[in-house]
Amino acid sequence: MTTSVDDDLWSAIGDPTRRRLVDLLLAEGQGTATTLSAHLPVTRQAVTKHLVVLDRVGLVRSTPAGREKRYHVDQAQLARAVAQLNSVGAMWDARLRRIKSLAEAIERAKNAKK
Amino acid sequence: MTTSVDDDLWSAIGDPTRRRLVDLLLAEGQGTATTLSAHLPVTRQAVTKHLVVLDRVGLVRSTPAGREKRYHVDQAQLARAVAQLNSVGAMWDARLRRIKSLAEAIERAKNAKK
DNA sequence: CGCCAAGCGCAACCAGTGGTTGCGCGACAG
DNA sequence: CTGTCGCGCAACCACTGGTTGCGCTTGGCG
Numbered sequence: 001m002t003t004s005v006d007d008d009l010w011s012a013i014g015d016p017t018r019r020r021l022v023d024l025l026l027a028e029g030q031g032t033a034t035t036l037s038a039h040l041p042v043t044r045q046a047v048t049k050h051l052v053v054l055d056r057v058g059l060v061r062s063t064p065a066g067r068e069k070r071y072h073v074d075q076a077q078l079a080r081a082v083a084q085l086n087s088v089g090a091m092w093d094a095r096l097r098r099i100k101s102l103a104e105a106i107e108r109a110k111n112a113k114k
Numbered sequence: 115m116t117t118s119v120d121d122d123l124w125s126a127i128g129d130p131t132r133r134r135l136v137d138l139l140l141a142e143g144q145g146t147a148t149t150l151s152a153h154l155p156v157t158r159q160a161v162t163k164h165l166v167v168l169d170r171v172g173l174v175r176s177t178p179a180g181r182e183k184r185y186h187v188d189q190a191q192l193a194r195a196v197a198q199l200n201s202v203g204a205m206w207d208a209r210l211r212r213i214k215s216l217a218e219a220i221e222r223a224k225n226a227k228k
Numbered sequence: 229c230g231c232c233a234a235g236c237g238c239a240a241c242c243a244g245t246g247g248t249t250g251c252g253c254g255a256c257a258g
Numbered sequence: 259c260t261g262t263c264g265c266g267c268a269a270c271c272a273c274t275g276g277t278t279g280c281g282c283t284t285g286g287c288g
Contacts, residue, residue, distance in 0.1 A: 007130045014128030016121045017246080019202070026209045034264060046247050048266080067255045067264055075210055082203045082210075088133070089199040095140045096189055096196075131275080148235060160276050162236080181235055181284040 009081050012057045017042060018050050022073060025060060030072045123195050126171045131156060132164050136187060144186045
């Protein structure tokens with residue numbers, strides 16, 4: 001029951017290019033496909049596709065301005081994504097901790113027997 | 115300078131099936147390709163491929179036991195992965211916070227002018 | 229010992245996706 | 259009015275997640 005409906009959000013930010021895209025949009029506040037592609041090692045069209053994906057999951061939104069299309073991040077949705085990231089991280093961390101303490105308990109038991 | 119060399123780790127845990135795989139291995143402590151595939155909606159071979167990927171980035175390791183091959187999570191490496199998850203989350207969170215406070219500052223300035 | 233089933237690896241194949249190039253079209257500036 | 263800038267669409271390529279099918283070793287058992 002660990003992974004559930006957040007799979008689309010995950011796969012959205014799972015792609016490294018899309019993560020960089022979000023980073024750029026956060027850093028500059030806004031950007032179009034062409035301006036963003038200038039800072040990335042991919043073409044404008046690739047960026048466009050990624051922006052479509054990000055738009056579909058609601059991580060960014062676009063506002064047409066004349067002949068260009070400005071994108072900006074949706075803060076609320078990104079916050080949700082961050083929360084899910086942290087939740088998975090926290091869960092694994094908890095398991096690791098539990099395993100570790102269990103191992104130590106066994107170790108102690110062994111020593112006691114000895 | 116946000117995303118860097120950790121891309122392989124990210125893409126390793128970016129896949130939902132692989133995340134479930136790690137979950138299962140954490141929950142049961144160990145497992146072979148066949149036993150794991152029993153709990154997943156994919157075939158044994160698919161699981162094998164994922165295990166190869168996870169092994170390549172060091173998130174799991176295998177110990178041959180007779181005719182079967184047992185896999186277990188490498189705790190140290192998973193801890194590293196979790197750390198990277200948290201770090202990206204924290205960075206985005208920080209940016210969001212900064213943007214928010216900036217917006218509020220502008221709002222205050224506007225009101226002052228008024 | 230001999231045989232069958234369990235577990236694994238390898239290869240071929242298919243669908244989806246990240247990426248490219250090339251084209252055409254609307255909109256803004258000279 | 260004309261050029262160019264930014265965008266969208268379509269075709270194509272490579273890689274990857276997934277499947278099926280086959281053949282090999284290895285362990286249990288009559």
